[in-house]
Amino acid sequence: MSSLYPDESYCTSDIGRILYQLKTDWSCSSTVTSISEEKHLTGSHTVYTVEIECNPVASHLVANDVSRRTFVLSTRYKEMTKLHAAISKLHKQLYLRGTFPVFPPGKLIGSSDPSVIQERRHAIEACLNFVFDSEVLRKSRLLHEFVEKAKEKTYTAHEITGNEVFYDNSSSILDQPNTNSSDSDSPNHAALLEPTHEQVSPTC
Structure with a gap:
């Protein structure tokens, strides 16, 4: 090879x-x-x-x-x-x-x-x-x-700030909703950003 x-x-x-x-x-x-x-x-x-x-x-x-x-x-x-x-x-x-x-x-x-x-x-x-x-x-x-x-390395999703998107570690990144949808602007998404433990990212 x-x-x-x-x-x-x-x-x-x-x-x-x-x-x-x-x-x-x-x-x-x-x-x-x-x-x-x-x-x-x-x-x-x-x-x-x-x-x-x-x-x-x-x-x-x-x-x-x-x-x-x-x-x-x-x-x-x-x-x-x-x-x-x-x-x-x-x-x-x-x-x-x-x-x-x-x-x-x-x-x-x-x-x-x-x-x-x-x-x-x-x-x-x-x-x-x-x-x-x-x-x-x-x-x-x-x-x-x-x-x-x-x-x-991923983080608990409590807030979308600027260009950074932090995902909840309870599910795969690929399972998360599209941040461009109208749902991403919901007030329910705003909270304190807290880093959490590492998570394996899905690979091909």
């Missing part, structure tokens, strides 16, 4: 279809929002929670009131190291511009030290943001396979 998806039909997730678009259509960035330790029978490992924010920037998307979308996934540094190695190799093979971010080497001892964890946190953000800023690498098959596990 090719290292790059030849067209959008190969994308199997909402975030994948967004990433396949030009960065001048959708601007994407990543932030490690939390770090936790997960224990198991053979020991423990560090889990990094990554939030990927996708903002519509093309004029036709803004004109149609397309909302910002946010996706969340959890990963280990081990997984990120594999992704980094593969995509940095692809970057070199394709003679793409820019210097691919360097990843700190793995450690057998001291991997749970706060300084090491923070260094890895910044490395994860730098790697993903570099890829998201590349029109070519955004189409990488390995990147799309990596983000497939991401869940879309």
Whole structure:
């Protein structure tokens, strides 16, 4: 299989279809929002929670009131190291511009030290943001396979404000009424906006 998806039909997730678009259509960035330790029978490992924010920037998307979308996934540094190695190799093979971010080497001892964890946190953000800023690498098959596990972050729908639409997490986004209908102007929709837990967004 090719290292790059030849067209959008190969994308199997909402975030994948967004990433396949030009960065001048959708601007994407990543932030490690939390770090936790997960224990198991053979020991423990560090889990990094990554939030990927996708903002519509093309004029036709803004004109149609397309909302910002946010996706969340959890990963280990081990997984990120594999992704980094593969995509940095692809970057070199394709003679793409820019210097691919360097990843700190793995450690057998001291991997749970706060300084090491923070260094890895910044490395994860730098790697993903570099890829998201590349029109070519955004189409990488390995990147799309990596983000497939991401869940879309949604909010309780109490109010429609400006261009942002927040949906009730009690049902699928696809089941919500069209916000352009007259019902969306009903006073019953106005209330205090309160964020709630993450929810899986339906994918194709």
